[in-house]
Amino acid sequence: MRRALFIALFALVFALPAARPAQADASLPAAVEAQNGPEHIADPSLEARAVALQKQFRCLVCQGESLDESNADLAKDLRRLIRARILAGDSDKQITDFLVSRYGDFILMKPPLQEDTYLLWFGPLAVLLIAGGVASWVVVKARTRNRVATD
Amino acid sequence: MTGELGQLALCLALVLSLIQAGAGLVGARPGAAHARSIASGAALGFVVFVVLAFGALMYASVVSDFSLLNIWQNSSTDKPLLYKITGVWGDHEGSMLLWVTVLAVYTLAIVFARRGGERLTSAALGVQGLLALAFLLFILFTSNPFLRIDPAPFQGQGLNPLLQDPGLALHPPMLYIGYVGLSAAFSYAAAALITMHGDADWARAARPFILAAWITLTLGITLGSWWAYYELGWGGFWFWDPVENASLMPWLLATALLHSALATERTGAFKTWTLLLAIGGFSLSLIGTFLVRSGVLSSVHSFASDPKRGMFILMMLVAAIGSALALFAWRAPQLQEGAAFEPASKETTFLLNNVFLVAACATVFIGTIYPLALEAYNGTKISVGPPFFAITFAPLFVALMALVPFGPLLGWRRGNLREAVRALTPALGLAALAGVIVLAVARPVSLAAAGAFVLAFWVIGASALDLWRRGRGKFRALPLSAYASTLAHAGLGITLLGIVGTTVWKGELITVMNPGQTATVGGYTLRLDRVEDVQGPNYIAQRAVIDVLDNGQVISTMNPEKRMFPRMGQTVSDTAIRTTGFEDLYLALGDQRGTGWTVRAYANPLAPFIWFGGLFMALGGFASLWTRLRLKVRAPSANTVPAE
Numbered sequence: 190m191r192r193a194l195f196i197a198l199f200a201l202v203f204a205l206p207a208a209r210p211a212q213a214d215a216s217l218p219a220a221v222e223a224q225n226g227p228e229h230i231a232d233p234s235l236e237a238r239a240v241a242l243q244k245q246f247r248c249l250v251c252q253g254e255s256l257d258e259s260n261a262d263l264a265k266d267l268r269r270l271i272r273a274r275i276l277a278g279d280s281d282k283q284i285t286d287f288l289v290s291r292y293g294d295f296i297l298m299k300p301p302l303q304e305d306t307y308l309l310w311f312g313p314l315a316v317l318l319i320a321g322g323v324a325s326w327v328v329v330k331a332r333t334r335n336r337v338a339t340d
Numbered sequence: 341m342t343g344e345l346g347q348l349a350l351c352l353a354l355v356l357s358l359i360q361a362g363a364g365l366v367g368a369r370p371g372a373a374h375a376r377s378i379a380s381g382a383a384l385g386f387v388v389f390v391v392l393a394f395g396a397l398m399y400a401s402v403v404s405d406f407s408l409l410n411i412w413q414n415s416s417t418d419k420p421l422l423y424k425i426t427g428v429w430g431d432h433e434g435s436m437l438l439w440v441t442v443l444a445v446y447t448l449a450i451v452f453a454r455r456g457g458e459r460l461t462s463a464a465l466g467v468q469g470l471l472a473l474a475f476l477l478f479i480l481f482t483s484n485p486f487l488r489i490d491p492a493p494f495q496g497q498g499l500n501p502l503l504q505d506p507g508l509a510l511h512p513p514m515l516y517i518g519y520v521g522l523s524a525a526f527s528y529a530a531a532a533l534i535t536m537h538g539d540a541d542w543a544r545a546a547r548p549f550i551l552a553a554w555i556t557l558t559l560g561i562t563l564g565s566w567w568a569y570y571e572l573g574w575g576g577f578w579f580w581d582p583v584e585n586a587s588l589m590p591w592l593l594a595t596a597l598l599h600s601a602l603a604t605e606r607t608g609a610f611k612t613w614t615l616l617l618a619i620g621g622f623s624l625s626l627i628g629t630f631l632v633r634s635g636v637l638s639s640v641h642s643f644a645s646d647p648k649r650g651m652f653i654l655m656m657l658v659a660a661i662g663s664a665l666a667l668f669a670w671r672a673p674q675l676q677e678g679a680a681f682e683p684a685s686k687e688t689t690f691l692l693n694n695v696f697l698v699a700a701c702a703t704v705f706i707g708t709i710y711p712l713a714l715e716a717y718n719g720t721k722i723s724v725g726p727p728f729f730a731i732t733f734a735p736l737f738v739a740l741m742a743l744v745p746f747g748p749l750l751g752w753r754r755g756n757l758r759e760a761v762r763a764l765t766p767a768l769g770l771a772a773l774a775g776v777i778v779l780a781v782a783r784p785v786s787l788a789a790a791g792a793f794v795l796a797f798w799v800i801g802a803s804a805l806d807l808w809r810r811g812r813g814k815f816r817a818l819p820l821s822a823y824a825s826t827l828a829h830a831g832l833g834i835t836l837l838g839i840v841g842t843t844v845w846k847g848e849l850i851t852v853m854n855p856g857q858t859a860t861v862g863g864y865t866l867r868l869d870r871v872e873d874v875q876g877p878n879y880i881a882q883r884a885v886i887d888v889l890d891n892g893q894v895i896s897t898m899n900p901e902k903r904m905f906p907r908m909g910q911t912v913s914d915t916a917i918r919t920t921g922f923e924d925l926y927l928a929l930g931d932q933r934g935t936g937w938t939v940r941a942y943a944n945p946l947a948p949f950i951w952f953g954g955l956f957m958a959l960g961g962f963a964s965l966w967t968r969l970r971l972k973v974r975a976p977s978a979n980t981v982p983a984e
Contacts, residue, residue: 229850229851240848244726245727247723247725253579253580253581253582253725254579255725255726257574258572258574258576258579293721294720294721294722294723295721295722295723296723297722297723297725298723298724298725298726298727298728299725299727299728299731300722300723300724300728301722305714305717305718305720306710306714306722308706308710309706309707309710309714309724309728310732312702312703312706313699313702313703313706313732313733313736314732316698316699316702316703317695317696317699317702317736320694320695320698320699321695324691324692324694324695327610327679327691328683328688328691330679331609331679331680331681331682331687332681332682332683334678334679334680335680335681335682335753335754337680338680
């Protein structure tokens with residue numbers, strides 16, 4: 190029984206989903222018209238908002254870098270766009286919604302919680318619970334064995 | 341000529357690995373002594389020819405033999421000698437050859453260690469032989485570094501300038517020594533299942549290999565993170581990039597394995613689980629190789645993506661993991677499970693350690709694979725970035741670190757929890773004090789940072805206490821092994837301090853500076869003196885001369901550069917870092933803007949601690965490994981084992 194649990198746990202952790210080589214991405218966004226935002230806002234609190242926001246979005250043309258840390262032109266444009274929107278009075282949520290409507294969920298560094306990401310968000314928790322359950326069971330069994338052995 | 345020699349050596353190594361695999365597996369049966377000596381002989385021959393092939397490639401690189409396609413694509417005559425040597429593993433073909441070379445070195449160690457008895461050694465050699473066979477086939481059929489071009493060009497195309505760096509020259513070999521070290525643990529685990537002989541012997545035999553793998557993985561990851569920090573120019577040290585994750589996953593499982601194998605060896609607990617972890621650890625090394633090499637992910641690490649290579653590694657992966665798991669499912673139920681311990685014992689803390697590390701590993705795995713899997717499944721593209729890992733991974737590590745101090749204090753089978761808590765009270769006091777000081781002094785005020793300081797000092801304080809308790813002040817008399825867990829655990833706390841310091845209190849300034857102009861960042865005043873052109877061996881650079889001022893006095897002059905490599909047409913930024921050991925001032929030069937220059941400046945408090953912590957962990961591993969090897973020399977057949 191325990192072995193079956195171990196194997197199930199193992200399968201959950203290591204089973205490799207059918208991965209396939211990534212195809213060249215043809216759907217890269219068209220160049221953004223920089224919406225005339227500045228590269229830097231003088232007001233520190235607004236600038237801090239801009240920096241916090243640009244860490245939440247990924248650079249669409251690089252691998253894994255956020256807008257905050259990318260040298261790509263598109264990232265530069267988007268950094269200015271974020272500042273233009275902040276100066277225009279948009280809230281963080283409005284800016285996020287705008288970028289998502291334009292580029293899809295792909296731009297979010299933190300993936301949204303929705304039907305097809307439940308496994309992503311709750312998978313780690315499930316592994317923790319299963320592993321914790323197995324461990325508790327092992328401890329109980331080991332104690333029983335130990336008590337029997339010492340009696 | 342070099343190319344043909346290398347090719348021939350690889351082919352001979354292939355044949356010998358086949359013989360090693362066959363004879364080794366036959367030799368696993370009782371009484372098959374003849375097969376065992378054939379396996380050892382074939383293994384030695386395999387090692388010789390792999391090293392010869394590697395040497396041939398290195399020679400070709402040093403003398404710039406552009407008649408080899410691989411050298412032409414990745415080298416050039418004007419590349420400094422150091423990078424001609426290290427450039428050998430800077431590309432796909434060469435790094436796969438390095439992988440097999442490291443495998444050969446471990447094979448040699450297995451032959452000479454003869455740990456765990458003749459049959460176990462023979463079976464382990466057999467499994468190593470199968471792995472070598474698979475990788476040699478992969479090299480010869482999809483990634484041959486000895487392919488020719490005719491006619492030979494006069495000049496090569498050069499190496500990616502990002503890779504022309506001493507830190508990165510060492511990073512891949514370190515990681516490979518780690519990855520492949522886990523292959524030895526894997527082979528011993530499979531050998532234990534094949535021979536079903538000696539329950540804890542295999543764990544004892546595999547432990548030095550697990551330690552070596554863990555040490556080098558730790559150093560490799562530390563080096564990689566340091567490289568990203570100073571080379572990429574953004575002051576970041578960890579990006580949760582899939583390729584970084586590929587090295588983190590085996591590390592997490594190796595850490596779990598290190599603990600669980602110790603328990604297996606000492607008390608016979610967790611026998612089946614340790615076998616499974618050993619299989620899992622190497623499986624993740626293979627998966628990491630697949631992710632990096634197949635082109636499924638593209639980043640600075642993955643070279644030409646070629647679906648044939650991806651398919652080959654995937655098949656190898658499925659074959660290796662599948663057959664190991666099948667063997668496990670078949671044989672493991674026959675093992676006697678003998679764990680008998682009280683809930684308050686070292687075994688329980690090791691079990692919890694494994695729970696959190698496995699869950700952390702699963703988190704990284706899911707976060708890395710999910711975007712690929714989802715896109716393959718329904719075409720949805722999502723990104724899984726740092727915010728995801730901050731929510732899912734960080735709490736697991738917090739829980740793990742809170743538990744760390746209890747491990748060394750509780751005894752095997754039956755520990756005294758009340759006494760352990762009493763012994764740890766000073767550490768708790770120190771931790772609370774650190775938290776209060778951080779809240780009172782550090783600005784901006786951050787509750788999360790204060791909490792992290794409490795945690796870090798809890799672990800560091802407990803490690804120091806543990807050393808004190810064991811040494812009773814007489815540290816000279818203390819065996820080296822006593823430092824192992826102390827150093828490794830303290831390193832964890834030190835790294836946490838570094839991560840928190842740079843994340844929470846980073847001073848950041850991105851601005852355009854004209855010559856003569858000053859700017860301030862994190863308490864430093866910077867003055868751009870000038871930007872000058874300099875000529876490097878294979879690049880031209882713009883070098884800024886920036887004075888760091890304190891009360892109008894120049895305390896330091898820093899020279900961040902922008903280097904342009906004409907042969908590759910690439911520009912990289914060469915950062916300037918001034919460190920006090922407690923804080924880094926970090927400068928990177930950006931583009932020219934009119935008469936001025938973009939300068940990125942960061943003050944990173946406690947940044948060096950991130951890598952100091954990694955070094956501490958590795959030193960702890962060394963202390964343990966060194967004790968092991970000395971013990972082996974003194975008493976080759978001893979079944980007793982020192983305190984860890």
